[in-house]
Amino acid sequence: MNPLFRKGMAGVFYAAPPSLKEGGNKLWRDLMIRSKGFNKGKLVAAFAVSVVMLASSAIAPHAAYAAESDTSDASVSKYTTDYDSWQDTLDAAAELNEQIGAEGFVLLKNEKSNLPFGNSVRNISLFGKNSVNPVYSGSGSSGGTSGNTVSIEQSLKDAGFRVNPTLLSFYNNNELSGQPRSTMSFSSYNYHSYFATAETPQSKYTQEVKDSYADYNDAAVVVLSRTGGEGTDLPRTSLVTEEYEGKVPSADDARAFPTREEVEFGGFEAFGGEGRENTPWDHYLELDENEEALLDEVTAKFDKVVVVLNSSNVMELSPEFMNNKKIQSVIWTPGAGQNGFAALGKILNGQVNPSGRTSDTFPAVFENDPTWNNFGNNNVGYYGDQDAGNLYTLEDGTIYNYHLGLNSGVAEVSYEEGIYLGYKYYETRGYTDGEDWYSAAVNYPFGYGLSYTTFDWEVGEVKLSTETLTAKTVVSVDVKVTNVGGLAGKDVVQAYFSAPYTDGETEKAHVVLGGFEKTKELAPGESQTVTVSFDAFDMASFDAYDKDKDGHKGYELDAGDYKLYVGKNAHDAWTDGEERLIASLDQDLSIDEDPVTGAEITSLFQTSTDEMEGRTLSRSDWEGTWPTTPLWYTEEGEIGGELVKSEEWLSNFDMPIAGDATADNAIVESWYDEENPRYDGGEAPWYSATAPAFRAEDQAYSADNPAPIQLKDMAGIPLDDERWDEFVSQLTVDQAYEMMAATRFQFNAQDAVGSPVGGHSDGPLGITGAWVGGGNSLLKPIAASYKFSFATEVLVACTWNKDIAYKQGNLIGNIGLWSHVIGTYAPAANIHRSPFSGRNFEYYSEDATLSGYMVANVVKGEREKGLVTFMKHFALNDQETNRDTNSIATWADEQTMRENYFKAFEWAVKDGGSNGAMSAFNRIGFDWCGASYELLQGLLRDEWGFEGVVITDAHGDGLGSLNANQMIRAGNDMSLDSREGAISRIVNSDEANTATQLTALHNSMKNIFYTVLNSAAMNNGYEMENIAYNTPATTTFNVKAGSAVNVSVADGAQGDQYVIMLGSLPEGLEFDGKTGAITGTIAGDAEGTYTIQVAKTQKGVGSGEQYIVSTGVTAGFGSVNGLQSFTFNVEKVYQGEDFKVAYAGHNFVIDASIDEEGATYALVNASDFSGVTIDAATGAIRGNISASGTYTLTVQATVGETTYTYDITVAVADGIGEGVTIVNISKVSSEGNVDTYVITFSDNSQYTFTITNGTDGADGADGTNGTNGSNGTNGIDGADGKDGKDASAGTGIAAICVSAVALVAAVAAIVLLIRKKS
16 A cells, blocks of 8 residues: 555545545545655555555455445455565665765765765775774664675775775784774663774874874775664763773673762762873763874874774864864764775775764753753663652652562653754754854754765745645745756755744744755766755644634744745855745734644643753843753752652653552553543543453454454454454454464464564664564575665665655665564654764654754655554653653653654654654653554544554563553554563453443454554465476586576475566676576676575465565574575686687787786697697796697686686688788678778789677776866766677688787788788
């Protein structure tokens, strides 16, 4: 199903024609409401495809349902792959990921046009311990990368640079250069006060290393890396215990924060770790002492210096760094995944013109950021010691611990910065406090990036889709972009809106990103007009406190002027860009209905909002409202402060479980459902007095006794249709509870109703096999070395290319089809609230709009291929500290939540069509997100129209706060990784199974089955079989390059079809899946071993369905059956060095060597030529032949264990007439491969002959780029390289196949033979 299809869509598009006629017009109107990312052509095409599917139904519904249903022709959703094999899909992913690097790496600085190097630089010294150990991703669910990564070193070499081998050897030798950077793992170094950069001190550099600079001094490239990981935030100090001063400590000794007592009363002594001996209070994102010393050394010895900031977190760059004129170029390269670094060398040499833009602001001093005072443990203590500086404290001074023996306390974080996050703060304060303040506060703005070329813009007038501004208005502006520079490149047009602000009323940033567009690659002089558009609803502010006193809480477009700024980045837009008036409103416009779904919009998070009243930053008084660090003591030394609360207030964190409950029997108390104080002491919105129907356990349906209504029969039936209640009522309660568990990261099978198993895979880097589920997944059984890891989400965001995000999602979806993975725990839509978040690599940006566009497009691409997209972590999971210890209490007002932290999730649902969500560990206020009815039902489902499954994060034993009995009441359907005996586990007992709990369970079943039905889990409706694949007689083929091949992978079974899953055939061969035949002629330059893995497909699969293979391939998770491997050993063939000429009785020398180092040579038929020998080491043939004629010398070259045999043809002439010379040689005609030549001699005689040419060889590599001009326009590329050598000889005079350069010499030699005979 097309992911653009929103609420109610399945019931319309997969219904019978009458239903289409009744609902079609309304559906079209609903779909066209929101403009973001919409393509009417695609929508029409999707409509047409769906109608066709009605006519070509593969599976008839259950007869009883067909009689009463208007969906009798409906079939399960069908998904097709865009690639011929899994391997082709992975190859396409690699190509796209290199593009992500090419368009995502950000050129921050380029003084004196230092880059591109072009031909002026060839010898490079690559500096930095992390240059040989760059950061590709992070740890945890986006941790690591698959094998075959492209390193920075390899990227430079592939781009034609010679890289200092002595330096590389030095950094790779840990005994000489020091230990490499440790992995920041969620299993170690949690909540730490120090993390080493691992940069090598200058004292370790040997004289040999320093001397090597002289031979590689064209330029220096310095790599500075920072990593991140799940479960831990980046340290905001460099503190270690005294024992480890100047060293890299163990994990425990990296938790050296001052204690609460030391903070309150003094006495703390600071010690810094390696590289921070003199700066223990510096944070991890500042350069350490070893890095600064390295830069001093490099800038003193090299004229050209490029610094590569290899970090997914922005870094604090000192004034000394920013103002260092000897550092001419700086490139920001967030984690690039498996092969994204391949683009770096091409950026340096000019093959790629960088077009990345920053996804976050680079502040000058992180401590001056408004989030600094409310993050992590606030640099105090350790939660495990109940001493952390963010733990709630009772009025008697003790840490609060609630029941069930949980003793880690409850931590908090308050978003006191409000909406002023990232550029929304810096641009707004720059507007109020002036350019001098801004220049000192910001190093690089949001949306900033340089290019090697220059663009001019012509900005048109603003257009509105309605006569007056309403919530449904689409705002747009056309911008003509012209490349006026000397190199091809891409540009990014950014449009920011500015809403009217009144002191004391709803807070508003001065500028907010509305929309953006990236151009295609524009050649010099070429132009393109792009249209940037966004919805007026996006300009509305959420008045959480009714600050304008109009009696309304919610979204409002306030009276006043709405302006549009178009520019290069967030700062340029309003300081130096183009300004346009969008519209003026005479009066406030309240918005109470969602413009897309039509649902009512209400305030949902009043408790948290009330708690934050008067505590958030305001642009009307920056200093007076500046965020403060939460404390547990007063200035007078008394117990008090934000962290000190009454026991009554703190008891709101307690789980509502019976007093006599145990950890594995956490039953919800009745008051929680019937007399809930959150709802004025009345019934909770999830309360039900009547239990739904479930089948008796002793009458349970099974695979052998299936239920009358099978899941496939439900195709096309909307989720809100009562027939889903009838379907679920076929289950027993036990069967329903089994479906809730996702302990193996999967949708569990339910054979009784024909619901298949469906594996899940974790991670925003793609389907990498990280935390992969079971089901029918092929990732672990056969693809351990075939996984692919995309770049980090940060780098994807830095492309500012929505099309790239969509293509990435589409490719992940295709990989999902081939790997038989149904659900993905991605994309991650949280926000970079702080530069120190350990998982910023896993999230896109500090900005909700940029994040929203990227998330929605990734989801859209994935949903088109049937993936269930569990967008995560919903919501406000923006730090790692304490998120998994009793669920940290996150406090924010509803304006901040909706405008900064919910929007990306909202767009994923409304624009991307997401049908999955992962609830976050943290709380919003008192409530764990997975048990927040307001979040999961009120906002996600009721307001946004979400139809799908919500799953928890992987919680193990429950983390002290997660309870599945609460979870299902809130609309959280599945429990991930819950374990026996854990508080998080659902309780299935007579006492627990109240009418309310069973109603919640029933609703969860509808969500789960509806989602499985509308996913690729249904295998396009095919009845899945285990089709035997017997091993063919031959599975290894020894062939020669250039030879014809006609073999088969078939096992002789009639009618079976085959598919190549992984691996590639030699070039020139074609595969026929219907017969299993492999035919063609292997390319002449092919050599080596090629292995393919072949499976049988299901019976009757059509085009694009070949990924649906025999169940024998996935007979068991982790096992391999029904898969066959075939190997082609291709021997390289040398055809010989063209035609050779000699004279009878005269000595000759012929070079018969091949281009293989270490080859030895022998003349196979030496016995036929008594006067001819070959040099075994050089391949030179020497000697003479006494009689004229044409002879063949057979040469054998041996390289290691490989032998090549080839022929040399020699024409031996008697001589030439005295005084006769060649006057002219001319080609008189060409026909096909045959050329006709005429030779004219000095005695006026002529000779005519023909040459049949062989097939042209492959082109040689392109020539290198031209030399750059001096400080002017860069030189154009050099001419293409010469063609490669021709392939094997054709037939003609002496079977000549010659290159253009050798033609005259060869023909002249022939004439010696011909002349004598004439």
